[in-house]
Amino acid sequence: MENDLLDEVRQFGAAFVDTPIDVRVEVSDRVRVSVTVGDGTREFSCNAPQGDRTEVKRLIKRFAKHSLYTALSDISGVRLPWGSLTGIRPTKLAYAYLSEGGRADGIAEYLSRTFSVRSDRAEIVQRIIETQRRALPDDLTGAVDLYIHVPFCNGRCDYCSFPSADINAKGADRLLDGYTDALIKEIGIVKRYMSDRGLRILSVYIGGGTPSVLGEEDISRLLEAVDCRGAEFTFEAGRADSLTAGKIDVMKNGGVTRICVNPQSLNDATLARMGRRHTSADFYEAYSLAASAGLSINTDIIAGLDESAEDFERTADGIAALSPDNVTVHTLSRKRASLLADTDPYCPDIERMTEYAFRRFGDYEPYYLYRQKNMAGNLENVGFCKRGTECINNITVMEELVPVFACGAGSISKRISGGVIARYASPKDVGLYIAELDERTEKKLLFFDGA
Numbered sequence: 001m002e003n004d005l006l007d008e009v010r011q012f013g014a015a016f017v018d019t020p021i022d023v024r025v026e027v028s029d030r031v032r033v034s035v036t037v038g039d040g041t042r043e044f045s046c047n048a049p050q051g052d053r054t055e056v057k058r059l060i061k062r063f064a065k066h067s068l069y070t071a072l073s074d075i076s077g078v079r080l081p082w083g084s085l086t087g088i089r090p091t092k093l094a095y096a097y098l099s100e101g102g103r104a105d106g107i108a109e110y111l112s113r114t115f116s117v118r119s120d121r122a123e124i125v126q127r128i129i130e131t132q133r134r135a136l137p138d139d140l141t142g143a144v145d146l147y148i149h150v151p152f153c154n155g156r157c158d159y160c161s162f163p164s165a166d167i168n169a170k171g172a173d174r175l176l177d178g179y180t181d182a183l184i185k186e187i188g189i190v191k192r193y194m195s196d197r198g199l200r201i202l203s204v205y206i207g208g209g210t211p212s213v214l215g216e217e218d219i220s221r222l223l224e225a226v227d228c229r230g231a232e233f234t235f236e237a238g239r240a241d242s243l244t245a246g247k248i249d250v251m252k253n254g255g256v257t258r259i260c261v262n263p264q265s266l267n268d269a270t271l272a273r274m275g276r277r278h279t280s281a282d283f284y285e286a287y288s289l290a291a292s293a294g295l296s297i298n299t300d301i302i303a304g305l306d307e308s309a310e311d312f313e314r315t316a317d318g319i320a321a322l323s324p325d326n327v328t329v330h331t332l333s334r335k336r337a338s339l340l341a342d343t344d345p346y347c348p349d350i351e352r353m354t355e356y357a358f359r360r361f362g363d364y365e366p367y368y369l370y371r372q373k374n375m376a377g378n379l380e381n382v383g384f385c386k387r388g389t390e391c392i393n394n395i396t397v398m399e400e401l402v403p404v405f406a407c408g409a410g411s412i413s414k415r416i417s418g419g420v421i422a423r424y425a426s427p428k429d430v431g432l433y434i435a436e437l438d439e440r441t442e443k444k445l446l447f448f449d450g451a
């Protein structure tokens, strides 16, 4: 339990760094938790939970974490937006509550009561569950998602933690050609497997990296291999400098229905500071190309970049004026593998920024949410959509509802059987992925067979 309790203390930033904290848990017919912070001790207790051993342990841990959070919150006077929740998706808890007979309109109250989640966040979760339940198909039997990973980008953003190769690096051209060929081969094998077993593709997502760095011909070949007309089909074109009218035509003709064009910020100075090699003008141009082609558009923005709250608000205003179908509001996460790993995560205006965005996109429906480690203010990422334009892939992946057949270097496939989730990772190294393609693909399909 120690790591979970430490995560709880870390949520309060530097407030308790030099304070001795002792947490003791005793279990009999009641669970008693005593939390000593400095010289003062607070006691908490509840009835001992019932159920199997794993479930009992889980509930005791949850109570201990919540007791610690309550003590630290009382002492510091700080009420965190997500209360005692760390390391678990809030929507997962909401679904667990529903499966135990909870009412859909009682989710917010349940999260506030059990985990001290602040009412604004608890209500978002309740609204998300409502949207998801309305948007998801009734029957997910035999449904799978197909994910295709293209780990190449035009440069590297400072906050990025994904393994992606820079297309400007020496030898990248050759690697990229070999990669597209290997990917097409893998997609063919995986699609045959799915067809032999009568699986139906619910959604396709081509992500990365920045898949739109591929040339028109490669995109065309890739889409031909996927050939999934009728399914929701997203193509990530994260960096505006990678899009052209020709590529958008190819996407449209190849069955793509949805595209992500992500400015992250509309402030050119911020973009330059973050190592993004495009300007806000590039973004507007790419956006207008995608909009003229009639594609459903998602735009990502990030709160907590090295810029002022006013800069962020101008970005939110600019995006709202475009009125895309989907907007994802991220909170900056300083991941260990990124160039920002050792920078100061404190962002005094982070709550002001996210609250502004939530208000600005108040006409949209929140439809998925996740939290990551080291996020500014311990906040969250929230996807907003206009009603009826939810990205089903974002919901099924976030809520782990259907298996994911993932192709490409560094991609992670997911098998779901009897509520148990298992993962299969392909090698991150592009050269190794190409060299071992046959053997690894065979292993992956055996993995899906449960072997």
Ligand code: SF4
Pocket (backbone or CB within 6 Å): 152, 153, 154, 155, 156, 157, 159, 160, 161, 162, 164, 208, 209, 210, 238, 239
């Ligand atoms: S575009 Fe995306 S994947 Fe590429 S470097 Fe930037 S954050 Fe990373």
